[in-house]
Amino acid sequence: MKKRLLTFVLLAGISFAVHPLYAADQTTESKVPVAHKEQKDVHRTLWGTKKSPYVRKVLITLEEKKAPYKLEGILPEKLLKATNQKIPEVFLKISPFGKIPAYQEINMTDHKEFSITESSVIMNYLNETIEETPLRPNDPKGNARVSWFMTYGNDVVAPLTYKILFEKVIKPNFLKEKTDTALVDNILKEELPVVLDFLEKTLADNRAWIADTKNFSLADITIASHLITLSTTGLNLDETIGEKRPNLLQYMRKILNRPSVKKALG
Ligand SMILES: N[C@@H](CCC(=O)N[C@@H](CS)C(=O)NCC(=O)O)C(=O)O
Structure with missing residues:
Protein backbone atom coordinates (compact mmCIF):
# COMPACT_ATOMS: atom_id res chain seq x y z
CA MET A 1 0.00 0.00 0.00
CA LYS A 2 2.83 2.33 1.02
CA LYS A 3 4.67 1.47 -2.19
CA ARG A 4 1.57 2.12 -4.25
CA LEU A 5 1.14 5.53 -2.68
CA LEU A 6 4.77 6.39 -3.34
CA THR A 7 4.53 5.31 -6.95
CA PHE A 8 1.40 7.39 -7.35
CA VAL A 9 3.00 10.48 -5.85
CA LEU A 10 6.08 10.12 -8.03
CA LEU A 11 3.97 9.71 -11.12
CA ALA A 12 1.84 12.67 -10.05
CA GLY A 13 5.09 14.63 -9.95
CA ILE A 14 5.59 13.69 -13.58
CA SER A 15 2.29 15.15 -14.61
CA PHE A 16 3.11 18.36 -12.76
CA ALA A 17 6.30 18.46 -14.68
CA VAL A 18 4.68 17.29 -16.66
CA HIS A 19 9.40 23.54 -24.04
CA PRO A 20 19.56 33.74 -36.05
CA LEU A 21 16.60 34.07 -37.90
CA TYR A 22 15.23 36.45 -35.49
CA ALA A 23 14.18 40.03 -36.03
CA ALA A 24 17.27 42.10 -36.63
CA ASP A 25 16.49 44.45 -33.77
CA GLN A 26 16.25 41.71 -31.17
CA THR A 27 18.16 42.62 -28.07
CA THR A 28 19.04 40.14 -25.43
CA ILE A 130 20.47 38.22 -12.41
CA GLU A 131 21.62 40.48 -15.20
CA GLU A 132 24.37 38.22 -16.60
CA THR A 133 23.53 36.28 -19.79
CA PRO A 134 19.82 36.92 -20.49
CA LEU A 135 18.09 33.62 -21.19
CA ARG A 136 14.92 35.02 -22.72
CA PRO A 137 14.69 37.36 -25.70
CA ASN A 138 13.26 40.82 -25.34
CA ASP A 139 10.57 40.64 -27.99
CA PRO A 140 7.14 39.25 -27.06
CA LYS A 141 6.97 36.73 -29.91
CA GLY A 142 10.36 35.22 -29.19
CA ASN A 143 9.59 35.23 -25.52
CA ALA A 144 6.28 33.44 -26.15
CA ARG A 145 8.10 30.80 -28.20
CA VAL A 146 10.51 30.26 -25.32
CA SER A 147 7.54 29.76 -22.96
CA TRP A 148 5.91 27.41 -25.47
CA PHE A 149 8.97 25.14 -25.71
CA MET A 150 9.43 25.20 -21.94
CA THR A 151 5.84 23.98 -21.59
CA TYR A 152 6.32 21.38 -24.33
CA GLY A 153 9.49 20.16 -22.60
CA ASN A 154 7.81 19.85 -19.23
CA ASP A 155 4.40 18.58 -20.36
CA VAL A 156 5.29 16.34 -23.29
CA VAL A 157 8.99 15.39 -23.23
CA ALA A 158 9.46 15.00 -19.47
CA PRO A 159 6.58 12.59 -18.82
CA LEU A 160 8.27 10.16 -21.24
CA THR A 161 11.89 10.61 -20.20
CA TYR A 162 11.01 10.73 -16.50
CA LYS A 163 8.96 7.55 -16.80
CA ILE A 164 12.05 5.81 -18.21
CA LEU A 165 14.11 7.19 -15.31
CA PHE A 166 11.46 6.04 -12.85
CA GLU A 167 11.31 2.54 -14.32
CA LYS A 168 15.02 1.98 -14.93
CA VAL A 169 16.59 3.83 -12.00
CA ILE A 170 14.16 4.84 -9.25
CA LYS A 171 12.17 1.60 -9.05
CA PRO A 172 15.08 -0.86 -8.82
CA ASN A 173 17.45 1.35 -6.80
CA PHE A 174 15.16 3.09 -4.34
CA LEU A 175 11.83 1.30 -4.26
CA LYS A 176 13.22 -2.21 -4.69
CA GLU A 177 10.68 -2.84 -7.41
CA LYS A 178 11.13 -4.39 -10.83
CA THR A 179 11.40 -2.30 -13.98
CA ASP A 180 8.40 -2.59 -16.26
CA THR A 181 10.45 -3.31 -19.38
CA ALA A 182 7.38 -3.52 -21.63
CA LEU A 183 6.44 0.01 -20.61
CA VAL A 184 9.97 1.30 -21.28
CA ASP A 185 10.09 -0.48 -24.66
CA ASN A 186 6.78 1.01 -25.65
CA ILE A 187 7.94 4.54 -24.78
CA LEU A 188 11.18 4.02 -26.72
CA LYS A 189 9.50 2.48 -29.76
CA GLU A 190 6.18 4.31 -29.96
CA GLU A 191 6.02 7.49 -27.91
CA LEU A 192 9.51 8.99 -27.80
CA PRO A 193 10.07 8.87 -31.61
CA VAL A 194 7.11 11.21 -32.10
CA VAL A 195 8.75 13.78 -29.80
CA LEU A 196 12.20 13.32 -31.35
CA ASP A 197 10.75 13.67 -34.87
CA PHE A 198 9.02 16.89 -33.88
CA LEU A 199 12.22 18.35 -32.44
CA GLU A 200 14.19 17.24 -35.52
CA LYS A 201 11.63 18.89 -37.81
CA THR A 202 11.73 22.08 -35.73
CA LEU A 203 15.52 22.27 -35.87
CA ALA A 204 15.65 21.34 -39.56
CA ASP A 205 14.05 24.70 -40.18
CA ASN A 206 17.60 26.09 -40.06
CA ARG A 207 17.29 27.41 -36.55
CA ALA A 208 20.22 27.45 -34.14
CA TRP A 209 18.12 27.25 -31.00
CA ILE A 210 14.87 25.42 -30.40
CA ALA A 211 12.65 28.49 -29.92
CA ASP A 212 14.25 30.27 -32.89
CA THR A 213 16.00 32.78 -30.65
CA LYS A 214 19.30 34.45 -31.40
CA ASN A 215 20.80 33.11 -28.18
CA PHE A 216 20.64 29.99 -26.03
CA SER A 217 17.50 30.26 -23.88
CA LEU A 218 15.49 28.71 -21.06
CA ALA A 219 13.70 26.70 -23.77
CA ASP A 220 16.97 25.01 -24.77
CA ILE A 221 17.80 24.32 -21.13
CA THR A 222 14.40 22.69 -20.62
CA ILE A 223 14.40 20.49 -23.72
CA ALA A 224 18.05 19.45 -23.31
CA SER A 225 17.72 18.71 -19.58
CA HIS A 226 14.87 16.30 -20.22
CA LEU A 227 16.62 14.58 -23.16
CA ILE A 228 19.82 14.23 -21.10
CA THR A 229 17.74 12.11 -18.69
CA LEU A 230 17.89 9.35 -21.31
CA SER A 231 21.65 9.04 -20.90
CA THR A 232 21.34 9.00 -17.10
CA THR A 233 19.21 5.86 -17.44
CA GLY A 234 21.98 4.00 -19.25
CA LEU A 235 20.74 4.67 -22.77
CA ASN A 236 23.11 5.99 -25.42
CA LEU A 237 21.76 9.44 -26.29
CA ASP A 238 23.22 9.50 -29.83
CA GLU A 239 21.81 6.07 -30.60
CA THR A 240 18.42 6.91 -29.12
CA ILE A 241 18.19 10.09 -31.19
CA GLY A 242 19.50 8.18 -34.20
CA GLU A 243 21.29 9.12 -37.41
CA LYS A 244 18.05 9.96 -39.17
CA ARG A 245 17.74 13.00 -36.90
CA PRO A 246 21.02 14.84 -37.71
CA ASN A 247 19.82 18.26 -36.63
CA LEU A 248 18.77 17.07 -33.19
CA LEU A 249 22.03 15.15 -32.83
CA GLN A 250 24.06 18.24 -33.66
CA TYR A 251 21.91 20.42 -31.39
CA MET A 252 22.36 18.10 -28.40
CA ARG A 253 26.12 17.81 -29.00
CA LYS A 254 26.37 21.60 -29.12
CA ILE A 255 24.49 21.89 -25.82
CA LEU A 256 26.46 19.10 -24.13
CA ASN A 257 29.64 21.03 -25.00
CA ARG A 258 28.55 24.19 -23.18
CA PRO A 259 30.62 24.76 -20.04
CA SER A 260 27.41 25.37 -18.05
CA VAL A 261 26.04 21.97 -19.02
CA LYS A 262 29.35 20.20 -18.40
CA LYS A 263 29.47 21.71 -14.91
CA ALA A 264 25.85 20.83 -14.17
CA LEU A 265 26.48 17.24 -15.19
CA GLY A 266 29.94 16.90 -13.66
N1 LIG B 1 7.05 20.29 -11.60
C1 LIG B 1 8.16 20.08 -10.72
C2 LIG B 1 8.55 18.62 -10.75
C3 LIG B 1 9.65 18.31 -9.76
C4 LIG B 1 9.71 16.82 -9.49
O1 LIG B 1 8.76 16.07 -9.75
N2 LIG B 1 10.84 16.39 -8.97
C5 LIG B 1 10.97 15.01 -8.60
C6 LIG B 1 12.43 14.60 -8.58
S1 LIG B 1 13.11 14.53 -10.20
C7 LIG B 1 10.43 14.86 -7.19
O2 LIG B 1 10.73 15.66 -6.34
N3 LIG B 1 9.62 13.80 -6.98
C8 LIG B 1 9.10 13.48 -5.70
C9 LIG B 1 7.64 13.72 -5.59
O3 LIG B 1 6.97 13.86 -6.65
O4 LIG B 1 7.13 13.74 -4.48
C10 LIG B 1 9.32 21.00 -11.14
O5 LIG B 1 9.39 21.36 -12.31
O6 LIG B 1 10.14 21.36 -10.28
Missing part, protein backbone atom coordinates in the same frame (compact mmCIF):
# COMPACT_ATOMS: atom_id res chain seq x y z
CA GLU A 29 18.03 42.34 -22.54
CA SER A 30 15.27 41.22 -20.25
CA LYS A 31 12.36 43.64 -20.00
CA VAL A 32 12.04 42.91 -16.34
CA PRO A 33 14.01 45.39 -14.26
CA VAL A 34 17.03 43.70 -12.75
CA ALA A 35 17.55 44.23 -9.04
CA HIS A 36 21.32 44.65 -9.45
CA LYS A 37 22.21 45.88 -6.00
CA GLU A 38 19.84 43.61 -4.19
CA GLN A 39 21.18 40.57 -6.01
CA LYS A 40 24.86 41.28 -5.47
CA ASP A 41 25.12 40.10 -1.92
CA VAL A 42 22.85 37.10 -2.06
CA HIS A 43 23.64 33.61 -0.83
CA ARG A 44 21.90 31.04 -3.00
CA THR A 45 21.23 27.41 -2.12
CA LEU A 46 19.74 24.85 -4.45
CA TRP A 47 18.35 21.73 -2.84
CA GLY A 48 18.35 18.54 -4.85
CA THR A 49 20.48 16.03 -6.68
CA LYS A 50 22.26 16.34 -10.02
CA LYS A 51 20.47 13.16 -11.14
CA SER A 52 17.11 14.97 -11.24
CA PRO A 53 16.19 16.50 -14.62
CA TYR A 54 14.32 19.30 -12.84
CA VAL A 55 17.31 20.14 -10.66
CA ARG A 56 19.49 19.98 -13.80
CA LYS A 57 17.39 22.73 -15.41
CA VAL A 58 18.11 25.08 -12.51
CA LEU A 59 21.78 24.09 -12.26
CA ILE A 60 22.37 24.92 -15.94
CA THR A 61 20.55 28.23 -15.48
CA LEU A 62 22.72 29.14 -12.47
CA GLU A 63 25.87 28.17 -14.38
CA GLU A 64 24.84 30.22 -17.43
CA LYS A 65 24.19 33.14 -15.09
CA LYS A 66 27.63 32.65 -13.49
CA ALA A 67 25.89 33.02 -10.15
CA PRO A 68 27.60 31.64 -7.05
CA TYR A 69 25.46 29.01 -5.34
CA LYS A 70 25.64 26.01 -3.09
CA LEU A 71 24.09 22.67 -4.03
CA GLU A 72 22.62 21.04 -0.93
CA GLY A 73 22.43 17.39 -1.89
CA ILE A 74 19.08 15.83 -1.02
CA LEU A 75 16.60 13.33 -2.44
CA PRO A 76 12.87 14.07 -2.62
CA GLU A 77 10.99 13.43 0.62
CA LYS A 78 9.30 10.32 -0.83
CA LEU A 79 12.63 8.69 -1.64
CA LEU A 80 14.13 9.69 1.71
CA LYS A 81 11.17 7.96 3.36
CA ALA A 82 11.45 4.92 1.13
CA THR A 83 15.11 4.54 2.06
CA ASN A 84 14.55 5.28 5.77
CA GLN A 85 16.55 8.47 5.72
CA LYS A 86 16.04 11.52 7.89
CA ILE A 87 14.06 14.37 6.36
CA PRO A 88 15.57 17.72 7.37
CA GLU A 89 12.88 20.05 8.72
CA VAL A 90 14.44 23.01 6.96
CA PHE A 91 13.99 21.23 3.61
CA LEU A 92 10.25 20.80 4.18
CA LYS A 93 10.00 24.47 5.06
CA ILE A 94 11.28 25.54 1.67
CA SER A 95 9.71 22.62 -0.23
CA PRO A 96 6.32 21.97 1.37
CA PHE A 97 5.63 18.90 -0.80
CA GLY A 98 9.15 17.55 -0.37
CA LYS A 99 9.99 17.85 -4.05
CA ILE A 100 13.24 18.86 -5.66
CA PRO A 101 14.46 21.31 -6.82
CA ALA A 102 13.90 23.81 -4.04
CA TYR A 103 15.62 27.17 -4.17
CA GLN A 104 16.53 29.40 -1.24
CA GLU A 105 18.34 32.70 -1.04
CA ILE A 106 19.39 34.99 1.76
CA ASN A 107 20.03 38.64 1.17
CA MET A 108 23.14 39.33 3.21
CA THR A 109 22.36 43.03 3.47
CA ASP A 110 18.98 42.82 5.19
CA HIS A 111 19.15 39.07 6.05
CA LYS A 112 15.78 38.50 4.43
CA GLU A 113 15.15 35.00 3.17
CA PHE A 114 13.27 33.94 0.07
CA SER A 115 12.48 30.46 -1.12
CA ILE A 116 10.54 28.93 -3.99
CA THR A 117 10.03 25.58 -5.75
CA GLU A 118 9.06 24.48 -9.31
CA SER A 119 12.01 24.38 -11.69
CA SER A 120 10.54 26.70 -14.34
CA VAL A 121 9.51 29.25 -11.72
CA ILE A 122 13.03 29.21 -10.28
CA MET A 123 14.59 29.55 -13.74
CA ASN A 124 12.43 32.54 -14.59
CA TYR A 125 13.17 34.13 -11.22
CA LEU A 126 16.92 33.72 -11.72
CA ASN A 127 16.70 35.13 -15.22
CA GLU A 128 14.75 38.13 -14.00
CA THR A 129 16.98 38.91 -11.05
